[in-house]
Amino acid sequence: MIELVRIDERLLHGQVIVGWGQRLDLGYYVVADDDLAASEWEQELYAGGLPGSARAFFLTVDEAAVRFGQLDEHAGRGALLTRTTGAMRRLAEAGALEGRAVNLGCLGGAPGRSRALDYVHLSPDEVEDLRAIAARAGPVTARDLPSSPRVPLEKVLRDLDG
Amino acid sequence: MTSPRVTGVVVAHGDVAASLVGAVETISGVRGALVPVSNEACAPRELRRRVEEAVAGGPAIIFVDMASGSCAFAGHQVLRERRDVAVVTGTNLAMLLDFVFHRELSLGALALRVVGKGRKALEAHEPAGPPEGDGRGGTDAGSGREDP
Numbered sequence: 001m002i003e004l005v006r007i008d009e010r011l012l013h014g015q016v017i018v019g020w021g022q023r024l025d026l027g028y029y030v031v032a033d034d035d036l037a038a039s040e041w042e043q044e045l046y047a048g049g050l051p052g053s054a055r056a057f058f059l060t061v062d063e064a065a066v067r068f069g070q071l072d073e074h075a076g077r078g079a080l081l082t083r084t085t086g087a088m089r090r091l092a093e094a095g096a097l098e099g100r101a102v103n104l105g106c107l108g109g110a111p112g113r114s115r116a117l118d119y120v121h122l123s124p125d126e127v128e129d130l131r132a133i134a135a136r137a138g139p140v141t142a143r144d145l146p147s148s149p150r151v152p153l154e155k156v157l158r159d160l161d162g
Numbered sequence: 163m164t165s166p167r168v169t170g171v172v173v174a175h176g177d178v179a180a181s182l183v184g185a186v187e188t189i190s191g192v193r194g195a196l197v198p199v200s201n202e203a204c205a206p207r208e209l210r211r212r213v214e215e216a217v218a219g220g221p222a223i224i225f226v227d228m229a230s231g232s233c234a235f236a237g238h239q240v241l242r243e244r245r246d247v248a249v250v251t252g253t254n255l256a257m258l259l260d261f262v263f264h265r266e267l268s269l270g271a272l273a274l275r276v277v278g279k280g281r282k283a284l285e286a287h288e289p290a291g292p293p294e295g296d297g298r299g300g301t302d303a304g305s306g307r308e309d310p
Contacts, residue, residue: 009206013231014175045238049230083206108205118203 002030002072004079005097005137007088008105011036011081012046012056015105019145020079021054027076029056032064032091033083061087065094085122085129097137104130104142104156114161117151119144127157167265168272170196171216172253173209173237174227177202185255192262196225201232209236220246221269223261223276225253248273256283 003024008016011031020026029050036042037060047056059067064080068091071078082088085107091097106119113121120142122130130153134140140153172179179198187193197216201209213224213236224237229251237249248269250257257280264272 010232010235014228041238041242042235045230045235049228049234108208109203110205110208113205121203121205 001074001077002068002080002100003077004103005088005100006079006081006103006105007083007085007107008081009083009108010106011083012049013106014049015145016079016081017049017051017054019147021051023146024079025077026079027054028074028078029054030064030071030078030080031056031058031082032061032080032087033058034060034087036083037063061090062094065091065096068096085126085133089129089132092133092136095136097133099138101138102133102140104140104153105144116156116160117142120156122156122160127160130157165266165268166219166221167195168261168267168269169217169220169222169265170225170258170261171199171213171222172196172225172258173199173201173213173233174253175201175231175233178227182253182255182258186258186262190259190262195262195265196258201236206232206236209233210239213237213240217244217247220244222247223269223273224249225258225261226251227253250277250280252280254280254283256280 003026004020006016012029037058043058050056082091088102104120107121109115109121112123115121130140134153142151142156172182174182177200179200183196183198186196199212199216204212209232217224217240224240224247226234226237226249228234234251241247241249246269250273257276260279261272261276264275267275
């Protein structure tokens, strides 16, 4: 069952694999990303960081939307990851995330983005994506690690610099 | 004509890169051979830009803290686009110390050399057995188990 639905532009990195993976005992990771689904070398590099027994599935966003039910029934506990708000929005608008809480992880600083939290920086388009996700999924909250407090989307948006 | 000296770009989480570079400079007295890059609070594309900037004219070895994750990913992206760059993962102080004294070597030879030095620095020393007369095995120490 998919226990964690997360937007994190670093995808399979330490916070996800160690921080969340160990706490939730995650055994599989579904990465919904059109570019990554077509790039074997990147898949290899990302999957190289997984603990021995864990598996990663790299799908396009459309594939992930269509196969969400099947992925959710996979044995063990899993996570669904996108690296962009836009990809998660597509999943939400395809109806795959109804009632599902969406976790906002690392979105780092870059030109065109404003800071909301140390680990969340958003552009105006990304703000719009998040509002659209919240309208079609369960609650959207920022939380980098399980030990950190949940920050509701409305507070994240209120705290955006500028 | 001598070949250009290799630059080291240390890419790591948080303050690790700056700390490693600072330690190497303190121990070796060699300054300017290593450039620290942190992934702190930056998007992947920004991290890649920082790495590209640090590599500059090359040749360079990109020293990454872990074999996967954002730092490794940025290193591999640059590696795929340049022929004067190598990536070394699992970076430790021993390999960086060796690196700063052998920057005149070719990129490939130097990358292999520092990986060897880094591996050689990895050792496990098992704890000694329990003190005589202790009567308890060592395996429960620190387990948090309370005696009745």
